[in-house]
Amino acid sequence: MDMHKPPPPPESSEGCLVTAVRVPVRIVVLVLVVPVRMVWDALAAAGRLLRDTVCRPLGRGLLWLGRAVFVWPFTGLWRYVLVPGGRALGRLAAVLVVVPAVWVHRHVLAPVGRAVARLARGAGAGLAWLCARVVAPVGHGLAWLLKGFGAVLRAAGAGVYTAAARLGRYLVVVPARWLYTWVLAPVGRAVARCVRGAGRLLGLLATGAGLVLYHVVRVLFALPALALWRRLLLPAGRFLAVVARETGQALTHAWRVAGRISRVVGRALGTLFRWIVVEPVRWVYRTVLTPVGHVVRDAVLRPAAEGVRAVGRTARQALATARSTVRQTRAEVRRMLFGGPRRPVAADRREPTGAAARTLGSSTTALTKD
Template identity: 65%
Template sequence: MDLEKPGAPAGDGCLVAAVRIPVRIVVLVLVVPVRMVWDVLVVCGRFLNDAVLRPVGRALLWLGRAVFVWPLVALWRYVAVPAGRALAWLARALVAVPAVWLYRHLLTPLGQGLVRLLRGVAAGLAWMDARVLTPFGRALVWLLKGAGAVLAVLVAGIVGALARLVRYLVVVPALWLYRWVLAPVGRTVVWCVSALVWCVGRILAGIGFCLYGITRVLLVLPALALWRWILAPVGRFLALVGREILDALGHAWRIAGRISLAVGRFFAAVFRRIVVEPVRWVYRSLLTPLGHAVRDAVLRPAAAAARQVGRTARQVLAAARDSARQTRADLRRALFGAPLHTPPTDGRELSGPGARTLGSSTTALTKD
């Protein structure tokens, strides 16, 4: 049995080999029973599916159709559809036809009358707009334009005077105050604040550099050494062990499948030798000749006799029906007399005086 992984690199070290071989042996010992149990469960599940679940499912499907589908189809076909057609006919006779009549003979003339009335009202309003409202509006607009022009001139003069007063009383003094007082004071304050911020920044930078050095010496370098010399090697070893365990599981699962297949074939051969072959021999050598003998000696003669009995019974029943029919005819003839036999005539030809007389001399051409 090859315990090495196929296609593994040839440059693995002794640590990898020392971990791989024991892990694969242990995993193989643990996986073989699990794979055999799994294969047995798969076989049992397939047999249960083929022998129990599918027939039961088909029976339940047929039962569901017989209990639900077919009654619903019959209810739809023989109850719902005729009832729907009857309701549609009633709705058409009671609702649609009266509604159409009402629309055609009442609502349509009324709507046409309202349309004509509204057209007359609209025409009157249009005449009033063109002859009265439009000239009045134009005159009012002309008056408003004149008043607006006068007010615009007055407002422009007042606004100009106010603008000159605001400029000389507010804007010019404020500009002089900003240029010669506020701007120098602001520059001085900004320079002082900048100097103070620079000093505070230098102090904080020195404190931060000291804290960085202390933190690096006390925390970063020990953590880096712990990671580099302890955690990283342990992690690599655990990763190697986990990878080898996964590879060993896959390899052991494949080998266990082959072992389980061989064991299953062995038990199948034993079952075939012990059970199947004797049953087949008994069926071929004993039951088949016995069944043929029973068929030829008992079943076929019995079937022929049954067919002959059935044929005789049908003949007897046919003779009895003919006798009963003849008896009823004789009784009817004795009670009511023989029926009158009239010659059969074609239904398209007339009989009596109104019939055509093509064979006689009294036709339409020779009649007086």
């Protein structure tokens, strides 16, 4: 018993409208898409051929030309002109500017700065002594006098403030409090109650008017618009959505089918081109041009090449003979004019033997010995 049965195919939930739309749409779309796909495949093949045979070699040539015109000259200018020139200018600037500036700083500015710093420290010490011995005691005395004068003014001001505060309380605060408690507060409460009553009345009027407007707008606009949406626009939108979906699926399916058809047609055209053009050209090349080329190579080109090589070998031998004759003649002339070369004198570079040999363990050697 098979325990791994494939699941049953799901039941189609599509209605008759979808099926009725799908078949004619796919037929029409296939008829319209096949020429477009064949043209597209032909243009794609032509584009690939143009890319491989024209654009890539042209791009490589332009790249090489751009390097030869822009990159290599600037690289050579940078390596062989600007960098050595910059190094030379840097060394010249170091010799003409840095070294004199360092010398001036070490032997002129630094001693002058140390002297100015010592003078400033001496002046600061003198000012500090003057401030501690003269200015500080005078300042302390003035501060003590100002504190006493401030205490007197503070006592007088406290009395005046107390009197003014009591006078303002009995002349301003107490009458104002009585006026607020017995006049302004009752009037304000009455006005607030009147305003709240008017607000409630206006709220009731606005609520009634809003309910009336709501029912009018609902009856005149909302219900007709809802009926139009449900009875007309929604079914039409669903139908258009089904048509658009089926059209898209039909375009995808037709594009794939047209690709297969275009591939079959392209292969057929390629086979026909091979049978009509390529195979005859290949047969002519194999049966006619290749034997003729072999005959031309064996009968004409190889003997001509052997003759050219023999002439070259003869010319090289003649040139070598002429060069050796010229060298011998030049040597004989030099020997007759200036004489033969001097023979080198053989020098004895061997170690001394016997008594003249080096001694170990003594202070005398073969070089310092008499």
